[in-house]
Amino acid sequence: MFEYAPAPESRAIVDIKPSYGLFIDGEFVDGSGTAFKTVNPANEEVLAEVAEASDADVDAAVRAARRAYTRVWSRMSGAERAKYLYRIARIIQERGRELAVLESIDNGKPIRESRDVDVPSLAAHFFYYAGWADKLKYSGYGSTPLGVAGQVIPWNFPLMMLAWKIAPALACGNTVVLKPAETTPLTALLFAEICQQADLPPGVVNIVTGAGDTGRALVSHPDVDKVAFTGSTEVGKAIARAVAGTDKKVTLELGGKAANIVFEDAPIDQAVEGIVNGIFFNQGHVCCAGSRLLVQESVADEVMARLKRRMATLRVGDPLDKNTDVGAINSAEQLAKIRELSEVGESEGAERWSAPCELPAHGYWFAPTVFTGVTQAHRIAREEIFGPVLSVLTFRTPSEAVEKANNTPFGLSAGVWTDKGSLILSMANHLRAGVVWANTFNKFDPTSPFGGYKESGYGREGGRHGLEAYLKGEDS
Ligand code: NAP
Ligand code: MG
Numbered sequence: 001m002f003e004y005a006p007a008p009e010s011r012a013i014v015d016i017k018p019s020y021g022l023f024i025d026g027e028f029v030d031g032s033g034t035a036f037k038t039v040n041p042a043n044e045e046v047l048a049e050v051a052e053a054s055d056a057d058v059d060a061a062v063r064a065a066r067r068a069y070t071r072v073w074s075r076m077s078g079a080e081r082a083k084y085l086y087r088i089a090r091i092i093q094e095r096g097r098e099l100a101v102l103e104s105i106d107n108g109k110p111i112r113e114s115r116d117v118d119v120p121s122l123a124a125h126f127f128y129y130a131g132w133a134d135k136l137k138y139s140g141y142g143s144t145p146l147g148v149a150g151q152v153i154p155w156n157f158p159l160m161m162l163a164w165k166i167a168p169a170l171a172c173g174n175t176v177v178l179k180p181a182e183t184t185p186l187t188a189l190l191f192a193e194i195c196q197q198a199d200l201p202p203g204v205v206n207i208v209t210g211a212g213d214t215g216r217a218l219v220s221h222p223d224v225d226k227v228a229f230t231g232s233t234e235v236g237k238a239i240a241r242a243v244a245g246t247d248k249k250v251t252l253e254l255g256g257k258a259a260n261i262v263f264e265d266a267p268i269d270q271a272v273e274g275i276v277n278g279i280f281f282n283q284g285h286v287c288c289a290g291s292r293l294l295v296q297e298s299v300a301d302e303v304m305a306r307l308k309r310r311m312a313t314l315r316v317g318d319p320l321d322k323n324t325d326v327g328a329i330n331s332a333e334q335l336a337k338i339r340e341l342s343e344v345g346e347s348e349g350a351e352r353w354s355a356p357c358e359l360p361a362h363g364y365w366f367a368p369t370v371f372t373g374v375t376q377a378h379r380i381a382r383e384e385i386f387g388p389v390l391s392v393l394t395f396r397t398p399s400e401a402v403e404k405a406n407n408t409p410f411g412l413s414a415g416v417w418t419d420k421g422s423l424i425l426s427m428a429n430h431l432r433a434g435v436v437w438a439n440t441f442n443k444f445d446p447t448s449p450f451g452g453y454k455e456s457g458y459g460r461e462g463g464r465h466g467l468e469a470y471l472k473g474e475d476s
Contacts, residue, residue: 004315007322009111014102016186019049022057022209023192025064026202031057033210038185041108042319042328042363050185053208058177058217061206065148065175066223068203074145074173078134085130085171087198092123095194099187103159104319106186108328108364109282111320118160121444125163125462128446129171132467136172139464144472145173146249147225150218152239154231155181155330156285156386162188164461165228166205167446172470174226175204179218182211183331216242224248228469230287233410233455251459251469253287253451255384256412258433259405260290260441263398264299266417270439272306275390278415278441280314280326280368284388285334287456288413290441292374292381293392294401300394304372311355311368318360326388329364338366338387345371345380350391376407384410398423402430411453415441434460 019035021028031051038047053061073081092099099122100114109118136143149169153161158180169176180188192207208214212235219227220242229239230253243250260278262271278290295303319327329335346352350371359365366387374381374391381391395401405414414433416424428436434452437443444450449465451457459469 004323006318008318009101009104009320009322011101011105011320013098014105016047016102016105020185020189020209021051022053022061023189023205023207024057024061025206026196026200028192031209033057036182036211038106038183040105040363041183041330042360044362047106048186050189050209052210053179053214053217055217058208058214058221061177061208062148062150062218062221062223064203065177065206068201069145069147069175072201073170073175073204076173078136078143078173081170081173082130082133084198084200085126085133085167088194088200089123089126089130091194091197092119092126096120096123099159099190101320102190103187104327107155107158107184108319108330110324110327112322112324113282118157121446122159122163125167125446129167132168133171136467136471139467139471140474141468141471142474146470146472147174148223149174149176149226149228149470150221150224151176151178151228152215152218152231153178153180155184156282156287158184159187159191161230162191164230164466168461168466169226169228169470170204172467174470177206177208177218177224179208179210179215185209219243226250226470229253233457236457249469251461252457253459253461254455254457255410256287256289256452256456257292257382257384257408257410258288258290258413258415259292259294259431260415261294261401261405261417261427262296262299262303263416263418263423264296265419266439267419268299268303268306271417272303272310274415274417274439274441275307276310276314279390280388281442283326283329283366285330285386286442288435288442289386290415291385291390292405293390294395294404295392296401297394297396304392307370308353311370314355314357314368316355316357316359316365316367326368329366329387332364334386335364335366338385338389341380341383341385342369342389345374345378345391348378348380350374350378350380376404382408398427402427406430406432409455412456413437
């Protein structure tokens, strides 16, 4: 085993304030509710106090968004709107290191990922949708915006989820009120500063921080025309009930339990990298994580041996260290959920193996873990764990693989590893998943639509398809 010298990224570039207000109508204002604390999950350090938006604050934000929509943003030409989006994208690139460091501090993800994936993808989404702003008449969905969008996002990819929500909404001429997750509010507030720096007209983007009640107030506000939510299936269902019978348009991006399917003719080392990337990227806090490994019986022993050897080399620890592969679990609550389901896995008879690694004394940590001998009835095979925990099942034939892969209430993504193009195509036709990756996993691009089937939600984000959620349609 190699020994690495620590290579921590400096946090001097970020200026974390002791307290933060809400971003409403282009300015930071005090909230009328009580403040809450956000912590660094890698060491439990309290980072800042953040205002909790009350119903009245949410109402003020929605009214600001309505004024900006009616008076400025919906009247502006697409080419003018595009200039703002391009400007925001450029500032994101200029301040990329600051955004990446702050994201890693507030969320716990490795700097290597926030620097190389989250922030570049954030900028790419603004660049991509800037390009659409003056070409909406070619979108196939008309060019009339909906009005005010209320957007609620989770904590696993705070900046990336913000981009997926805000960039297409603004490009189409809508204004937004966005609620980040309670445990990861800081980068959304830094994004608010970037909006100021870009001279975005006041009220076009509003950020209301808070917990579930703030989200509930936002999605049920009568003057919100469009609700966009990413999060758990449970909350997604509650939101669907809350907006039923109103004129609001809704898109829901919910949970997943993806199958990563390895056939015997796959290049095994490459597949092992794909398995590791599929479940340990972002500590497994990924809606489309490859959390169920389906491996063909003839190569199961070999794949497991190589996988364990590779897992033993994963570096778990300080998210700001550039050598780190697996960072901290985002919150004590999430850690408790991961522990609970893992214990269920053991008590149901699956065999547990965790990578040998020393976990830091403070903060929220969970060693990369794999369960073998898992059956389809086990809870670890059915429920989303949303952590660095892989369940392994075996299969003999392609049709058995399809049947097992589709035996889930979810349908967000899947991976197929084989040397045969024909097998890839037939698997892709039979898998009930919004995205199927072939000989790769967790690849994202702003030009490509992403979204689920069944309990993974409805609507698509990204690409031309992502415009549909923010436009009135061809005939209006
Ligand atoms: P969550 O509990 O559903 O929370 C998501 C967001 O909704 C948070 O901002 C949350 O506030 C807020 N919220 C809670 N209750 C609400 C209510 N009644 N009305 C309106 N908003 C409410 O999800 P999570 O545990 O943070 O995130 C993990 C889940 O997100 C996983 O299931 C994952 O698969 C899913 N996810 C899906 C995608 C996708 O694209 N399909 C992408 C990423 C994640 P708080 O801050 O207080 O929690
Ligand atoms: Mg935090």
